[in-house]
Amino acid sequence: MRxxxxxxxxxxxxxxxPIVASLGPSTFDLYAAGDRPANLYTWGAMGLASSIGLGxxxxxxxxxVFVTDGDGSLLMNLGSLATIARQGPANLVHIVWDNHMxxxxxxxxxxxxxxxxxxxxxxxxxxxxxxxVADLDAFNTVIGRALTENGPWxxxxxxxxxxxxxxxxxHADENFLRFSRTFAK
Amino acid sequence: xPHWSDTIVEALRAHSIRIxxxxxxxxxxxxxSKLDADPAFHTVPCAREExxxxxxxxAIATGTKAAVFMQSSGFGNTVNALAQLAxxxxxxxPLFIGMRxxxxxxxxxxxxxxxxxxxxxxxxxIQHYAPQREDxxxxxxxxxxxxxxxxxxxxxxLLYSILVGAKRA
Numbered sequence: 001m002r003x004x005x006x007x008x009x010x011x012x013x014x015x016x017x018p019i020v021a022s023l024g025p026s027t028f029d030l031y032a033a034g035d036r037p038a039n040l041y042t043w044g045a046m047g048l049a050s051s052i053g054l055g056x057x058x059x060x061x062x063x064x065v066f067v068t069d070g071d072g073s074l075l076m077n078l079g080s081l082a083t084i085a086r087q088g089p090a091n092l093v094h095i096v097w098d099n100h101m102x103x104x105x106x107x108x109x110x111x112x113x114x115x116x117x118x119x120x121x122x123x124x125x126x127x128x129x130x131x132x133v134a135d136l137d138a139f140n141t142v143i144g145r146a147l148t149e150n151g152p153w154x155x156x157x158x159x160x161x162x163x164x165x166x167x168x169x170x171h172a173d174e175n176f177l178r179f180s181r182t183f184a185k
Numbered sequence: 186x187p188h189w190s191d192t193i194v195e196a197l198r199a200h201s202i203r204i205x206x207x208x209x210x211x212x213x214x215x216x217x218s219k220l221d222a223d224p225a226f227h228t229v230p231c232a233r234e235e236x237x238x239x240x241x242x243x244a245i246a247t248g249t250k251a252a253v254f255m256q257s258s259g260f261g262n263t264v265n266a267l268a269q270l271a272x273x274x275x276x277x278x279p280l281f282i283g284m285r286x287x288x289x290x291x292x293x294x295x296x297x298x299x300x301x302x303x304x305x306x307x308x309x310x311i312q313h314y315a316p317q318r319e320d321x322x323x324x325x326x327x328x329x330x331x332x333x334x335x336x337x338x339x340x341x342x343l344l345y346s347i348l349v350g351a352k353r354a
Contacts, residue, residue: 020243040246044269048239051231052270055243055251058204058227079232080239087229173337176246176274183247 001136002162003097007033007068009136010095013143018056018182019066022049022073024104025164026097030068032165040179041168047076050084050094057089057152060183064091064147071098071112078121081154085126090150093143094127099161107161122154134158186319189348190215193281196326198225200334202252202279204244205229206237210256212283212349217254234259238266242276250334252279257286257299264305267339272309277333280341284315289351306341313341316348 007029010019018038021027026049027041040056042049053067074081074096084092100113112118119132129151131142139157146153170178187195193216197205205220206229207213220226231237234255241251255263260282271278285292286299306313312332316325326342333340346352 042270044273045239045242046265046269048235048242048266048270051236051239052243052246054229055204055206055240055245056247057243058229058240059244059247059249059251077233077236080236083229083231083236083240172273173275176242176276180246180248185248 001134001139001157001159003099003159004029004033004162004165005136006097006139006157006159009140010066010143013147014064014066016182017064017066018179019068020049020053020056022047022069024070024073025099025161026068026070026073028165028167031168035168035170037178038182041170041175043168043172047073049073050077050080053092053094054080054084054087054089057092058087061089061091064093067092067094069094069096071096071100071110071118072102074118075111081122081125081127084152088128089152092152093146094152094154096154096156097159098156099159101161103161119154119156127152127154129153132156132158189319189322190219192319192322193326194219194223196323196330197252199327200250200330202250202330203227204241204249204251205254206231206240206251207254208234208237208256208259210283211352212344213254213256213281215349216281234262235266238263238271238278241278242270242274245276245278252281254281254283256283257302258295260302261298267311268309271339272311275337276339277337278339279330279333280339282341282343283349284343284345285352288346291354302343311339311341313343315343315345317345318348322348
């Protein structure tokens, strides 16, 4: 499956739930799927999507919070899996699009191309709900579970890289303010 | 005069700081151990300092106030997170940094990072304050917490040994 298909399926299911996207293709495909105020494009904060998502989940425990990460980004912040497991936020769903490459910098193979198993690492870190899926049907099924069952979830999705989508035109500070306002009480 | 750590705890409480991500150090722990025992605060131990910047940014986005604690030697791990998240996105995030490497330091390895921090903060345009005496601490911390929120920008409070005591070998 392609990442864009997964993002489209996700957005259809989650209403106005917040999504924190890692930099590069994860952000570009999310933007291309339709800009929405509850999207936070972390374009520049390398590796931090999972940590930002944890902060959102702790700050808004009554909301389901989604992170769309990449294999390269998560490899930069593996410790965040242990921190998420220690906090155990039931409302956090961490999706990792695993294309086995650093697509944004030219397609160099990441460590998942040579055997590193991010779902295994998540499990060993103590994340209670971990799944690996490789097609759209299985992705839809696991998202259905993540919407009804307590997390934290880490869902690794095997994707084929399918080229570049559009880049967000919203400025980082404007994006952050806009995202913040979706939590206004 | 209350202990310096109590002054910081009460300022955090007065400003409704709720989420406190940190990597522990001997200075910060004097505050964090009190926050840990206090239901008004939710401390979040992190594996690495840049996680703490991300967690604080996420919490602040939801309208839940946050403050970060770290040691000077871990500050270097946060530079990209500060530059390309907290500064670029204008996140009003107070940073409390336990400063090794100054007066009374027994470990020379701690010195270079500590010496570099004020300059790095200056280059990032992040205001930083270093209270020297307990009688100026409350105003400094209260002011820094107000400033971070009002300016929507990180503000650092550097806790040097002249205030908090030097770690003994």
